[in-house]
Amino acid sequence: MNTRHVIELSPSGKTFETGDELLLDAMLASGLAVPFSCRRGACGSCKVVVAAGEYRAKRLAPDAPAPCYPLAANEMLLCQSHACTDMRLEIPGWSLDTPALVVGAQVIGKRALGPDVIELMLKPDTPLKVRAGQYLKFHLADGDTRCFSVANLPTEEEGRLVFQIRRVRGGYFSEGVLDGLAVGARMQLEGPFGACTWQDDDAAPVVLFATGTGYAGIKPILLTALKRNVEVTLYWGGAQSTDFYDGAFLDESMLEHPRFRWHSVRSSEGRVQEVALSHGHHWEATQVYACGNGPMLSQVRAHCVEAGLPSHRFVAEAFVASGRSSAQAVSLSFDPIWEKVGPRYSLDGMLAAREKSIRALAAIASRLTVGMTTGEALEMAAQQLTAMGASHTWHPTYIRFGPDTIRPSREGVDRQRKLRASDIVVVDLGPVWDGYEGDYGDTFIFGELPLHLACRTALHEVFDETRQAWLRGLTGRELYDFAEQSAVSKGWRLARNLAGHRLADFPHALFESKELADLEIPPSEMAWVLEIQLCHPTEPVGGFFEDMLMLQA
Ligand SMILES: Cc1cc2nc3c(=O)[nH]c(=O)nc-3n(C[C@H](O)[C@H](O)[C@H](O)COP(=O)(O)OP(=O)(O)OC[C@H]3O[C@@H](n4cnc5c(N)ncnc54)[C@H](O)[C@@H]3O)c2cc1C
Ligand code: FES
Incomplete structure (x- = not known):
């Protein structure tokens, strides 16, 4: 008789049933989202922690290689195991509810930070897992999107998302839609996206570069560095004093955090990279983050790498025009049989x-x-x-x-x-x-x-x-x-x-x-x-x- 076992997934409490089949096949058949890939015990994608219950290993064909993925004593591979009893499993780093690619959000605040920079605050309908430095795409009524960086750490502010948006001359969103967005208005957001994120290396001193509202992408990285007491220096470039719209916060932070320094760099006086290089950072051991216009990013990268910065320690996001009409826009069309993608493909x-x-x-x-x-x-x-x-x-x-x-x-x-x-x-x-x-x-x-x-x-x-x-x-x-x-x-x-x-x-x-x-x-x-x-x-x-x-x- 094919005995059925109930497998509970912690902490969600969701369950699926299994008999003699592999746990991976049973979980896939149940329609639950499963992390997996190789099905041969090599990649570790299907690794779970066994919190309760008994299981046995899959019987291998005589010539089949043994699974080689290294496991701790309480870990098991779904693709290599059968349940012998009811079980309770945890899947580290995995959510059973695949987050939607697009979520609704409500405007909860809007104010001017300077003559041409607006702060927009949104509350998403479901909390978003945003890494420090990532951005979201704002969906517009005409089907187009615009990218804006999340300028805060949402997990520390009950999921609230803060954006700092520069008015671009003739900008469809920043000079048009944005003006009409009052508290209570609804928006659609896609993401989060972006590779210019905190690198999780607390030992390396951090140097941050921003121009204009590039500061929006840099601020969460700064907040993370301050929280982790990492040595951090910010160079913020702008044309006039009103461009340094968060100066008061930065001055206060310098008083509170002795390992933090910031420098405003007026374009009439020099370039951010020139000032940074004159300060004699130990570039070989530094982690650099930069957000802003493209030419600034290329120059900062070239100068810092020449001064000894390992190239993989330069992490940047270019704040370029982000509408569909911009040069980088790519339209993707996949073959429906051989090029299927999942619901979060982007x-x-x-x-x-x-x-x-x-x-x-x-x-x-x-x-x-x-x-x-x-x-x-x-x-x-x-x-x-x-x-x-x-x-x-x-x-x-x-x-x-x-x-x-x-x-x-x-x-x-x-x-x-x-x-x-x-x-x-x-x-x-x-x-x-x-x-x-x-x-x-x-x-x-x-x-x-x-x-x-x-x-x-x-x-x-x-x-x-x-x-x-x-x-x-x-x-x-x-x-x-x-x-x-x-x-x-x-x-x-x-x-x-x-x-x-x-x-x-x-x-x-x-x-x-x-x-x-x-x-x-x-x-x-x-x-x-x-x-x-x-x-x-x-x-x-x-x-x-x-x-x-x-x-x-
Ligand atoms: C990953 C990413 C994150 C971003 N984060 C922010 C942010 O946090 N805050 C912020 O203010 N901006 C940010 N930007 C830039 C912003 O997305 C664009 O400026 C956007 O196109 C503005 O939309 P708009 O509808 O107002 O102007 P559009 O209608 O898109 O543009 C109007 C005109 O201005 C030009 N233009 C627009 N933006 C730029 C630009 N940045 N540089 C040069 N020319 C431009 C366009 O080519 C067009 O001719 C980000 C861009 C990217 C790619
Ligand atoms: S899917 Fe690769 S180890 Fe199970």
Whole structure:
């Protein structure tokens, strides 16, 4: 008889029933939202904490690899387990109620902060989980949207959202709609989005740059730094004294927090980066955040990196025109069969996940040291991803040294293999950020062995040429045939088992998990990852690079 067991999920109290089937299948069949991906015990997405009850492990086929995801004594993988009794489970970092992408909100306050800056206060119908530094999209009656940063820490203010909005000459929202918004008016908000968020590194001194209402994006990061007693300096650029509309708060905060300094920088007197550089920060160890106009961001980045700032420690948001008519607008249309996405899919979410993955990869690469074992590197990477806010890894993190770089991704590696002074290293990440799947991988060279350098060069050439071929309208299958020829022409072999895949709001595994190399239609942008793994025909040297297929890479 197939005994049924009731599985309760804490703290929601929601339940589902299961019999002999895998817990993952039972939970999916119940219609509850489930975090999962690989179904083979490798990625850890379906990890739960067992609060009560008994279970047994899935019986494996004789030739099947054992699940390799490391678990604590009270943890279990839904995809590898059957219930033996009723159970109570907790799913860390996961909400059973997928937050809606668009929520209603009510205007609860509006006041002028200066001659052309308005503060708008909104109360959303359901509280939003906003990270310090993120923004929301305001839906407008004509179907368009505008982006505005959340200028407070909503969790500390009963969910209230504060915005600081500059009047833009001829602005449809800031000079039109905004004037008509009275207390009690209703709005629709989408998000939150954005990768310019607090990096959770309390040890690094923080330098903040803002121009104009760029301060709105920076203020929550400042508030977080103050709360955590991190050393923090703000450089705020503006044209006139009224542009520093939060000066009184900043002056008070300096008195209260001895580790905080702020400097107003009038454009007639200089640039924010010039003043900051003259103050002699220890750039090698600093974390920089910047919000404001594009030229300021490029100059701050260039100057700070030149002064020693590691590039992945520069985190920024450009406050550009954000309506649909702006140059960056992308219109997405997906194939209904092969390119399905979930209810929270959004271009902004996918772009932020990509940006965070690129930054995480750089941070992890910067922490690889000669003599480290693969096992130690994987542990370091897991800590880094957690510290940066990844809730899950939708595929396992792969780190491969030397001869392991030619192995297929699913094949195990020697965890004791040490990184040598002259070596080639592959790092491949699949983190989930705010419900969006990121995926980014690259190859790093230690020392200057010509074969290693040649591998990296060929790898990026093959990727770039294949991406160009995608722009010409090739199907997924044709892309990999093209990549194979491109690799051979450079004296390398394309590992065809790494064949590209979907990416979406997590988990894309709910939909068809077709490989890009099997796709008979031209893949759409922002839905697929192009993976290229090259191997030397005779030497144990390989390289790997991947990125999302997108028009403006
Ligand atoms: C992620 C993000 C967060 C943002 N956060 C804030 C914020 O917290 N506070 C804030 O005041 N602004 C913010 N902005 C900028 C804001 O979204 C735009 O200025 C927006 O287009 C203003 O809408 P509007 O309808 O008033 O003007 P629009 O009708 O969009 O624009 C009117 C005209 O002005 C030009 N224009 C508009 N904005 C800009 C700009 N920033 N730079 C140069 N030209 C522009 C347009 O190209 C157009 O010609 C943010 C932008 C982004 C991308
Ligand atoms: S470990 Fe269960 S889905 Fe990956």
